[in-house]
Amino acid sequence: MLSHKLILTGSYGVGKTSLFDRFLYNKFSSKYLTTIGVNVDKKVVNIDGRQLTMIVWDIAGEVTQDKIPNAYFLGASAMIYVFDVTRASTYEHMISDIDFLKAKLPKGIISIVGNKIDLVDEQFIQTELKTQAPLPWDILTSAKTGEHVEELFLSIGKKLLNRS
Amino acid sequence: MTPRKPMTEPELLEEKARLFEELKDVLLREDRAAFRRLENILDNPDELKHKMSPVLEDRLQQLKVQFPEEYRSIVERMISEKLANSKEELLEAIYPIMGKLIKRYIAYQFELLREQIRRKTQWNWRNKLSRRIRALFTGVAEDEAILAEFQDYSIEDVFIIQKNSGLLIASANKDADDDIIAGMVTAIKAFAEDAFRRPNAELERINYDDLILLFEAFYSYYFVVVIKGNITAATHQTIHEKMNNFAARELTHGKVRDGQFSLALSIKLKSEFFDNQEK
Structure with a gap:
């Protein structure tokens, strides 16, 4: 069975741990507990009859990505860059952050994810968010309702399997 | 003394050829001998070895002395490439x-x-x-x-x-x-x-x-x-x-x-x- 390291990264309070918990344990807590250092857990997924072990690293949020210990990025096959759709401060450094991550992971998959869509409506997404977000996102999720969370991880898993 | 009978044209040509051969023998005698000696050396491996050994030895000594100077950069480049490729x-x-x-x-x-x-x-x-x-x-x-x-x-x-x-x-x-x-x-x-x-x-x-x-x-x-x-x-x-x-x-x-x-x-x-x- 193939194993790959995935990283959840982004500013603090954007819902990385909530996405992690939703994907790995299918649970959600509205209580905010800041992540200290890193959480590591795994999930075995079955994609088109092939099994893949996803080792997910949920890294403590930092305002900019260059504050994160370099070693956490090493050996990752994919990175999920999470921002909070309701807080512009969580995506204002998106361009430099993504450039930084691309430099760290030149051959890896980088997915830009807007989380907490349960807190906004479609009109906000189509007007304000689309004009304000510095880069287009790959998927919008809600860790609270579970919307598109499984889809996010499975689409990355599929790309990883197709590569190997 | 009987006067020499004048030579006919073919006889004259034959005489010229004979004289030319004699001349060649005289002029090329030493060269031909040297060539034969060389042939003998080349045909005889022991003889060839005997003659070549001092020359090769001398060249080898020269190479030993000059090798670091002449080939250092090539060897260094080869080693660097090998090291980089198999780091x-x-x-x-x-x-x-x-x-x-x-x-x-x-x-x-x-x-x-x-x-x-x-x-x-x-x-x-x-x-x-x-x-x-x-x-x-x-x-x-x-x-x-x-x-x-x-x-x-x-x-x-x-x-x-x-x-x-x-x-x-x-x-x-x-x-x-x-x-x-x-x-x-x-x-x-x-x-x-x-x-x-x-x-x-x-x-x-x-x-x-x-x-x-x-x-x-x-x-x-x-x-x-x-x-x-x-x-x-x-x-x-x-x-x-x-x-x-x-x-x-x-x-x-x-x-x-x-x-x-x-x-x-x-x-x-x-x-x-x-x-x-x-x-």
């Missing part, structure tokens, strides 16, 4: 050797420690007497008996983990949580090394309750040996030696490059550390 393999091969050198140093330090213990124990006649009596009945040397008091341990598990990713390559006692443990210890290790930034330093040990996690870093992977109980420097050395031997024998670069779990390697790892476990 990973080279480092993978060198790490266990370095480990053996370090092991020898540790062994030396351990001998010094034994000496110190021996000297310290000499003053206490009651202890000395008691240990001597025990030694007499058990056959265990006094200093060994002192060390044995600290040596109560068992190896609980051994992991081989890809250094960068934290992906589990092998585990002596495979458990469902091993992948998570591998990731988490890698994160802890990375955090400690990033936070304190000591040049060329690696996290070597974590103590947790009665467990000791020994880390041994190689180039692209590292071992974690989980030990329950107390270990002495001698035990540490034995474990260290096992890791080095296993690495040199089993962990070639290709086997660890992709960071994927190997059941075959795990079985070998278990056999190395758990079959006939020595204390």
Whole structure:
């Protein structure tokens, strides 16, 4: 069975741990507990009859990505860059952050994810968010309702399997 | 004297040819002799060897003298290219050797420690007497008996983990949580090394309750040996030696490059550390 390291990264309070918990344990807590250092857990997924072990690293949020210990990025096959759709401060450094991550992971998959869509409506997404977000996102999720969370991880898993 | 009969045209031509041949013989005599000598030398291997040896020897000596100057840059470039192309393999091969050198140093330090213990124990006649009596009945040397008091341990598990990713390559006692443990210890290790930034330093040990996690870093992977109980420097050395031997024998670069779990390697790892476990 193939194993790959995935990283959840982004500013603090954007819902990385909530996405992690939703994907790995299918649970959600509205209580905010800041992540200290890193959480590591795994999930075995079955994609088109092939099994893949996803080792997910949920890294403590930092305002900019260059504050994160370099070693956490090493050996990752994919990175999920999470921002909070309701807080512009969580995506204002998106361009430099993504450039930084691309430099760290030149051959890896980088997915830009807007989380907490349960807190906004479609009109906000189509007007304000689309004009304000510095880069287009790959998927919008809600860790609270579970919307598109499984889809996010499975689409990355599929790309990883197709590569190997 | 009878006057010479004038030559006919063909006779004249024949006479010219004969004279030309005679002239050639005279003019080319030496050259032809030299050519024959050369032919003889070339046709006779022993003769050729005899003639060429001093020349070749001389050229070889010249080459020896001039080689560093004339070919250094070419050789250096070739070596640099080879090293650059096989850097990973080279480092993978060198790490266990370095480990053996370090092991020898540790062994030396351990001998010094034994000496110190021996000297310290000499003053206490009651202890000395008691240990001597025990030694007499058990056959265990006094200093060994002192060390044995600290040596109560068992190896609980051994992991081989890809250094960068934290992906589990092998585990002596495979458990469902091993992948998570591998990731988490890698994160802890990375955090400690990033936070304190000591040049060329690696996290070597974590103590947790009665467990000791020994880390041994190689180039692209590292071992974690989980030990329950107390270990002495001698035990540490034995474990260290096992890791080095296993690495040199089993962990070639290709086997660890992709960071994927190997059941075959795990079985070998278990056999190395758990079959006939020595204390």
